[in-house]
Structures are given as C-alpha cells and as structure tokens.
Amino acid sequence: MPTPTAVDLFIPCFVDQLFPATAMNMVKVLEAVGCEVHYNSNQTCCGQPAYNAGFKAESCEVATKFLKDFPNEPGRYVVSPSASCVGMVRNTYAELFDGTPRQTQHYGLQRRVFELTEFLVDVLGINTIPGAALPGQYTYHDSCSALRECGIKEAPRQLLDNVQGLTRLEMAEAETCCGFGGTFAVKFQAISVAMAEQKVEHALATGADYLISTDTSCLMHLDAYIRREKSPIKTLHIADVLASGW
The missing domain is CATH 3.40.50 (Rossmann fold)
Known part of the structure; x- marks a missing residue:
C-alpha cells in the first residue's frame, strides 16, 4: 500500500x-x-x-x-x-x-x-471527493485572500462542480471584496456593510440556495447580513460541502 x-x-x-x-x-x-x-x-x-x-x-x-x-x-x-x-x-x-x-x-x-x-x-491531483452530495444550486465567492494572495480560483469550483446534486450559478462580480477585511469591518463599518449588501444581492440574483467560499471570515461577515435581512440563501464553507452526504 x-x-x-x-x-x-x-x-x-x-x-x-x-x-x-x-x-x-x-x-x-x-x-x-x-x-x-x-x-x-x-x-x-x-x-x-x-x-x-x-x-x-x-x-x-x-x-x-x-x-x-x-x-x-x-x-x-x-x-x-x-x-x-x-x-x-x-x-x-x-x-x-x-x-x-x-x-x-x-x-x-x-x-x-x-x-x-x-x-x-x-x-494531490484530486478534484472529486467520493460520496460528496448536496442537492441544490450554489454560487461561489472568491475571497480576496484566496484569489489575490494564493492564486486560488478554479480548484474550489472543480471540487464543488463534482459534488453530486450541486449546480453552479456564477454571480456578478464574484471576485469583488465582501467587505470584511478583518479590522476594516470595525474601522469602516458603514462601508463594510454596504459591500456585504452588494455581494449578497449579487448572490441572491442568481437564485442559488448556497453561497460558498474557502474563508469562514468572509462567510461570517456575509451570514450576519443575510440573517439580519432574512434573505433566502445559506452560507457554507467548502469543507462542510465536501463532507456532506457520506
């Protein structure tokens, strides 16, 4: 072995x-x-x-x-x-x-x-997690750190597209910042919230069930806005998606 x-x-x-x-x-x-x-x-x-x-x-x-x-x-x-x-x-x-x-x-x-x-x-050269399954449609948020600091764009989409029952719907401005930025959200709250609002509106416009990303920090920020507005979309970290269904 x-x-x-x-x-x-x-x-x-x-x-x-x-x-x-x-x-x-x-x-x-x-x-x-x-x-x-x-x-x-x-x-x-x-x-x-x-x-x-x-x-x-x-x-x-x-x-x-x-x-x-x-x-x-x-x-x-x-x-x-x-x-x-x-x-x-x-x-x-x-x-x-x-x-x-x-x-x-x-x-x-x-x-x-x-x-x-x-x-x-x-x-590892792996783009499918055996048994991963989640029915519904998703849209993907490119976090600033993943995209700009680590050059990550296609890898998460490849993995998610191979999750059984899950269909991708790309949103407008997927690469635009969500407004979190760590201390930025504290120092510039109004701007941060406005950026979250824009991101969530783009996600909702796709009709997706899930808003998925590699970064819980972004998702935490976006989920706070989603919960406040009672918007019909759920945030999920990609690890939670890949571990679903098995």
Whole structure:
C-alpha cells in the first residue's frame, strides 16, 4: 500500500473558536483521500490580526511561535481551511522574517503550506471527493485572500462542480471584496456593510440556495447580513460541502 500523505492541520483561531465543525469536516475529507492527519494542539494564531492592526513587532512574535509549532519536516504538508491565514504565512511572513535567522525556516514552510482546495487539486491531483452530495444550486465567492494572495480560483469550483446534486450559478462580480477585511469591518463599518449588501444581492440574483467560499471570515461577515435581512440563501464553507452526504 502507498504511504499516506502526512498533513499537519493549521486551524485558524477563529475557526477553532467559532466554527470547529468546519475543522472537523476538513479532517474527514483529508482522511477520506488517504492523508495521515496530525494536529499540534500548541498552535495558536498566525499573527494576522496584530499585523493588520499595525502591531508588526507583536505579530512577529506570534509568527515566530508559529514557525516553532510547524517545524520543517520533509514530506509533510501544512493544510488549512482558510486562505486568509495561509496568505499571511506564505506571503507576509517573508516581510516579517526578512534578513533574520528565521528567514530560511520560513522559506521551507512557505513551500509546504496550502489552503484545503489547492492542496486537494494542485498537490494531490484530486478534484472529486467520493460520496460528496448536496442537492441544490450554489454560487461561489472568491475571497480576496484566496484569489489575490494564493492564486486560488478554479480548484474550489472543480471540487464543488463534482459534488453530486450541486449546480453552479456564477454571480456578478464574484471576485469583488465582501467587505470584511478583518479590522476594516470595525474601522469602516458603514462601508463594510454596504459591500456585504452588494455581494449578497449579487448572490441572491442568481437564485442559488448556497453561497460558498474557502474563508469562514468572509462567510461570517456575509451570514450576519443575510440573517439580519432574512434573505433566502445559506452560507457554507467548502469543507462542510465536501463532507456532506457520506
């Protein structure tokens, strides 16, 4: 039998605290495709909130801990259900550790860290999860981090299009920001809400049952608006969809 692909789970702090079922569904999917899944319970935050708020030194301290929590090991991948946090580790750490002794360690991690869908499609070559089924129609939101920081666009659509019973309906301006942006939603609330409204209106115009994305942060923001307006559409993280029906 082939040796299972070793995967270290990178679970963002807000997923751990607010959406643990999504993390467990990612484990379910990874194990179903033959991965050997590991979880280091010492992991905490990647440092993105501090960095976005302008606390670079504090962010660097958190990032240094992250490197210790995910040491370079040949043949092991680091996989996360959040393109936003993957983008932070893959890209922003390069700035934080530039010219420091941690720079080489980051280069090693940079080549091993992936968002769930890009790992499945681009690394493992898998675009169908056996047994995945969800009846209905969906529209997909390209999160800014997934699209612009990680270059993820086709992988999630390939996986979703192969979910039994699920049909894609592309919405207008799928690549436009939803308005979350972490601290942006706090500092510029009115603009953030207006952007969420526009995104939800585009999703509703398709007639889709589900609004799906790779990032729970975007979905959390959009779902708050949807619930307030009592709109007839449900938000789902792609890991929850891929774990449905089996």
